Amino acid sequence: MGSYILKRLLSAIPVLLGISVIVFLIMAMIPGDPATAILGSYATPENVARINRDLGLDQPLVARYFIWLGNMLTGDFGRSFSLNRPVLDEVLDRFGATMILAGTAFVLCSILGVAAGVVSAARQYGFADKAITFVVLIGISIPSFFLGMMMILIFAVNLRWFPVSGMWPIYGGRTLWSLLDHLIMPALALAVVATGVIARLARSAMLEVLRQDYIRTARAKGVHERSVIWRHALRAAMVSIIPVLGIQAGFVLSGAVYIEIVFQWPGVGRMLVDAILTRDILLVQGGVVFVAACYVLFNIAVDVAQSLLDPRIKT
């Protein structure tokens, strides 16, 4: 197992290098440069040249890439000009916020999705199944940013149950309670689509397993139905559900971009959007590489978890 993990980690290196090259080239090719973004309508060729020199953008492309890569390997992600602070500080701050949001949404959609799928499968074609399928279809079909805006309108503006936006109260301490208060709406809005997808796949995975002989044997032995479903069948079905969870984690992470904008959550998605619009090259590059690295690590973790659950998967 140890060597398997090591092998997977080593194979992540070329992936990350590739990502660094791609994001670097995209930022180099994207029309408009940081100097124009900073200067706006004052971007005379002369001023642009001066800013580019100050930002070190007058160097050749290849040199810039290797300077960036070399610095990054020593832990220096450079300085964001649009926020005027080290890229890594900003990314870590923002990534923490995204992890809280996406992590909560991921836990929510995993539990709700699997539970809904299991109940659906256990009551195939029953009322619960139909009701759940109906709700799930709606959930999959609503764009999350629209859902977010509707939630704000109903629960924050009209009912005033929750704050509209942000992560912490502007006044008063940072308590867990106040965090949850701000977290509920965005996390739910973010979880909805993934919940639907997971529920549908969990349902079919469960149905598949429930048709197996050993389930019939278990039932014949007189094992309680609840135990058959939750203990025997679900465990087997998890083998095919977990990779779906892994993929959904990626969707939740990318879906967080919209939700972070609607709810003004200070996460890495909103940071990247702002950074792209201001052509903050180093912040975009550093942010993307960091998020990609986390995603790659997460996928390795999912694969490891899967192989632990199912001995048939070779390590």
Place this chain on the structure above:
Amino acid sequence: MSFTTLTRRALLAAGTAGALAFAAPAAAQTPPGVLIVGQIAEPQALDPAAVTAVNDFRILVNIYDGLVQYADGTLEVAPALATDWEISEDGTEYTFNLRDDVTFHDGSAFNAEAVVFNFERMLNEDHPYYDTGPFPLSFNFSAIDTVEAVDEYTVKFTLSEPFAPFLSNLAYPTGLIVSPAAVMEHGQDFGRNPSGTGPFRFGEWRSNEAVVVEANPDYWGDAPELEAVVFRPITDANTRTAEMLAGGIDLMVEVPPVALSEFEETDAYQIYEQAGPHVWFLILNLREGPFTDQLVRQAANYAVNKTALVEDVLEGTAAVSAGPIPPAFNWAYNEELEPYPYDPDRARELLAEAGVENPEVTFFVTEGGSGMLDPVAMGTAIQADLEAVGFDVTIETYEWNTFLGEVNPGLEGKADMAEMAWMTNDPDTLPFLTLRTAAWPEEGGFNSGYYSNEEVDALLDQARVATSQDERAELYREVQQIVQEDAPWVFVANWKQNAVSNERVEGFSLQPSFLLELGDVSKD
């Protein structure tokens, strides 16, 4: 079976209880004496020399003072840290007498040396703290040759040539004075640890959440009424509006036109409007294509229904523009100028007179950008107006930075017409950078449509070296007259900045400079 039912019910109950419990703190109102302002973005830095966005300036003018400032409600220059000044006969020497009772928030003294440090830092590449930049707008002061401290409270600027907008530029936020001691202490991080002389001093900056400033008890002017101001960045306009409606902020700027009606309905909100030094126009390509003919350019001016644009597309958040200098510069504005009326028949006549039939026009439109208002909707409406009189208009849409990259180097070979908007601090700036022959893109200016009129060039050069405001005003009025007649642009709109506050806020008014002065504001 009964067990599962119970569990489900218990879960539901727990969920509801939880939701109600969370709900409690959200109902709390914002505290009295603390103003919470909804900003449109996270500030880049709180270093006035390093930033360019109005969004940042709105915070900065509360933390810092300049040598001079815009007088309340106008764009005329008034004393601030300087009590008075003298300008030499030839217009190249400006001597300022400074207040002697001012200290920076960090306790260090404000004096002539501090002023010298500020301008040296921005302009002198060998200055030890030049690396705390870049200073993108330092060219506002490029006319400065030397700055010297004559004595402790007298500072003298020597310009390399007479430059009339110099005082206006000093009043602009780029000229706000920072504490040299704080720059030396924090270096590159000064922008996150600002120290000035203003009515509020820096409290804390929680990234992407809030910038907090607190009342400065030692302020040299009238002490502020508020205890503190919290600037919250809320980039999404819908969310900003929702925060205002839910009571999460007390004051918001740049209210989306469509949201204004929401606030007009009740007495719980107050709406503010103020025309600013802003012009929204269409650059016409005078080097090639149909707009080389003055008659066709005038036809376009007659064809566009500006009133409908500002009333319907912009929902009254702008006024119809008559020429290249906005009326907010009341001292230099030509009151006699009437906007081109909406007259499609006249436009058709002019096209016939020019002998062109269905001229083909490529029109660059941007998706959005600083001061561009609602550019896509406006672009589409303008296209329809022009087509109604016989133009054949093709729109090409670009993201803002890409758009600037296409338009600023000049329209030749690319387009016949492009949207553009400018916000400036002196009547000189816009015509000087966009209408002179010497400002063609190949010369490093922004005259992307290649307008050229020797008379205008001469008048603008003359206005630049005139030191009397009356003389300058006279020259600018003449420029407006000629440019309107020549019609190198389609003159469209002057933006009225808006803001909304709740009923707890008193003493607030918007400034024509688009800055946000909060010294006199109170909140119960």
